[in-house]
Amino acid sequence: MRTPIIAGNWKMNNTIKEALTLIDGIKGNELNANVEAVVCVPFTAIKDVKEALNDTNIKLGSQNIHWEDNGAFTGEISGPMLKELGVEYCIIGHSERRQYFNETDDTVNKKVKAALGHGIKPIVCVGESLDQREEGKAEEVVNSQVINGFKGIPSEAIKDIVIAYEPIWAIGTGKTASSDDANAMCSFIRKTIGELYGDEKENIRIQYGGSVKPNNVNELMGKSDIDGALVGGASLKAEDFVKLVNY
Numbered sequence: 612m613r614t615p616i617i618a619g620n621w622k623m624n625n626t627i628k629e630a631l632t633l634i635d636g637i638k639g640n641e642l643n644a645n646v647e648a649v650v651c652v653p654f655t656a657i658k659d660v661k662e663a664l665n666d667t668n669i670k671l672g673s674q675n676i677h678w679e680d681n682g683a684f685t686g687e688i689s690g691p692m693l694k695e696l697g698v699e700y701c702i703i704g705h706s707e708r709r710q711y712f713n714e715t716d717d718t719v720n721k722k723v724k725a726a727l728g729h730g731i732k733p734i735v736c737v738g739e740s741l742d743q744r745e746e747g748k749a750e751e752v753v754n755s756q757v758i759n760g761f762k763g764i765p766s767e768a769i770k771d772i773v774i775a776y777e778p779i780w781a782i783g784t785g786k787t788a789s790s791d792d793a794n795a796m797c798s799f800i801r802k803t804i805g806e807l808y809g810d811e812k813e814n815i816r817i818q819y820g821g822s823v824k825p826n827n828v829n830e831l832m833g834k835s836d837i838d839g840a841l842v843g844g845a846s847l848k849a850e851d852f853v854k855l856v857n858y
């Protein structure tokens with residue numbers, strides 16, 4: 612019922628030239644048409660990657676958005692600018708942005724509204740740190756990230772939003788949450804969305820992210836509440852990305 616969604620988060624990797632080589636490598640393969648494949652690329656590569664993806668079903672995403680449409684916000688990129696380039700998805704509130712660039716639940720909320728306002732689908736990232744997990748606070752942290760991130764978002768928008776559960780301790784570390792733990796949190800997130808939006812909880816897609824690789828994607832995707840993956844490192848290799856989409 613929910614279309615699986617495998618998204619690559621390239622982070623700050625790939626010049627335009629490198630990006631086009633990677634896309635070329637992916638395009639040489641057949642991709643499962645029943646899985647939505649997305650690449651979230653650096654701003655500088657968006658225009659060229661869009662052109663390179665024209666003859667494919669792969670969707671294009673950015674990794675950030677500013678909440679205002681224009682103005683004195685040096686260094687920022689707005690919704691209209693992204694829309695003009697054909698961006699369909701936007702990662703919002705990644706833990707690296709929360710950690711290094713002072714992103715908060717409040718800025719996440721404003722960015723989600725901005726993206727939706729321009730017809731861009733948000734991929735909203737949530738997840739706890741290792742300390743928070745060890746203190747038994749993982750659910751509390753994720754619950755509050757969801758509640759605050761979704762303030763004022765209308766229920767009609769829920770089907771267009773993706774939530775990525777990324778436990779910070781599993782990102783780039785080679786440590787994956789066990790598929791049962793990952794599913795338990797995704798299920799908890801769906802319950803939280805149910806408390807806010809009732810039956811719409813069945814329409815929102817929830818991804819797991821954190822050291823997803825070709826050798827663990829199958830088990831994760833087999834779980835009831837995991838609808839996709841947000842993938843860093845493995846999405847930078849054409850062969851691995853293809854394997855992930857064709858899990």
Ligand code: 13P
Nearest residue numbers: 620782783821822843844
């Ligand atoms: P890795 O897949 O490299 O652990 O990164 C996960 C991530 O942060 C995706 O957004």
